[in-house]
Amino acid sequence: MLAVTILGNNSAVPVYDRHPTSQIITVGNQLLLIDCGEGTQIQMMRYQIRRRKISHIFISHLHGDHYFGLIGLINSFALLGRLQPLHIYADKKLEHIIKIQIDAGDNRIPFDLYFNTIEEGVLVDEADFTVTAFRTEHRIPCFGFCVEEKKPARRINGEALLQYKIPTSYIEKFRKGDDVLLDDGRLIQNELITYANTPSKRYAYCADTRYTESFVKYIKGVDLMYHETTYLDNLSAQAYDRFHSTTKQAAQLAKVVEAKRLLIGHFSSKYEKLNDFEREAKEVFEQTALAIEGTTFLA
Numbered sequence: 001m002l003a004v005t006i007l008g009n010n011s012a013v014p015v016y017d018r019h020p021t022s023q024i025i026t027v028g029n030q031l032l033l034i035d036c037g038e039g040t041q042i043q044m045m046r047y048q049i050r051r052r053k054i055s056h057i058f059i060s061h062l063h064g065d066h067y068f069g070l071i072g073l074i075n076s077f078a079l080l081g082r083l084q085p086l087h088i089y090a091d092k093k094l095e096h097i098i099k100i101q102i103d104a105g106d107n108r109i110p111f112d113l114y115f116n117t118i119e120e121g122v123l124v125d126e127a128d129f130t131v132t133a134f135r136t137e138h139r140i141p142c143f144g145f146c147v148e149e150k151k152p153a154r155r156i157n158g159e160a161l162l163q164y165k166i167p168t169s170y171i172e173k174f175r176k177g178d179d180v181l182l183d184d185g186r187l188i189q190n191e192l193i194t195y196a197n198t199p200s201k202r203y204a205y206c207a208d209t210r211y212t213e214s215f216v217k218y219i220k221g222v223d224l225m226y227h228e229t230t231y232l233d234n235l236s237a238q239a240y241d242r243f244h245s246t247t248k249q250a251a252q253l254a255k256v257v258e259a260k261r262l263l264i265g266h267f268s269s270k271y272e273k274l275n276d277f278e279r280e281a282k283e284v285f286e287q288t289a290l291a292i293e294g295t296t297f298l299a
């Protein structure tokens with residue numbers, strides 16, 4: 001399964017019970033955190049996120065609305081006695097920023113904390129998923145992320161396993177799609193035991209950015225694409241000046257990407273209501289949804 005749960009969908013300052021950017025990605029049995037704005041921990045509690053399961057944290061850039069919650073989260077992990085390693089991917093300045101805060105309080109971190117500098121390309125390649133980073137066009141260095149789940153080529157048919165009396169030690173070989181020679185001398189054709197798996201899903205998080213098609217090659221045809229829409233269409237000049245995007249620009253990019261669905265967020269604090277964001281984006285790209293906090297979207 002690949003899914004995203006929205007914890008924060010606002011830009012700049014928290015207002016109208018909307019919070020700065022933060023998203024939880026569920027992939028396999030791991031949780032990834034993308035951005036960690038102020039209030040992320042409270043949102044995790046509100047929406048019952050099992051934060052112990054977070055293995056990797058990705059910080060798109062060092063504007064405060066994307067990482068001011070991070071030191072609090074690390075501190076809580078320490079107080080709660082976390083032992084599992086935590087991998088953080090960010091601009092290289094972040095390690096220094098976090099370490100100053102840890103050292104100033106003479107805090108002890110009981111788990112291994114790894115800082116990795118983001119560069120364009122494959123950042124993480126695990127058994128269950130990969131994460132690829134791509135540059136966006138923002139006022140300071142900023143990266144988006146594409147998360148792709150990895151699935152075995154084939155799914156096991158439990159009934160066929162019993163019918164052909166296949167020992168469980170052979171299951172992994174069948175998952176890979178091979179015909180398998182058993183110790184008893186039988187050669188079992190793969191199609192007797194397995195089904196084709198469903199295709200792996202991809203989720204793209206397009207961080208703060210002006211409209212640009214520079215990263216389309218990394219996310220072409222994604223199942224679910226998040227793009228910021230800080231402003232409505234009438235403020236496109238302001239969006240350009242401030243290195244942000246509008247509803248119609250996000251929707252236009254979703255079209256170019258040929259995304260199956262679009263999520264929009266990072267709403268400016270000047271807007272109390274969000275209906276116009278949805279309406280404008282849908283005029284260009286029908287399969288659009290607002291990234292409402294607390295909602296989980298399947299890729």
Ligand SMILES: [Zn+2]
Nearest residue numbers: 011063065208
């Ligand atoms: Zn931002």
Ligand SMILES: [Zn+2]
Nearest residue numbers: 061063138208
């Ligand atoms: Zn920013």
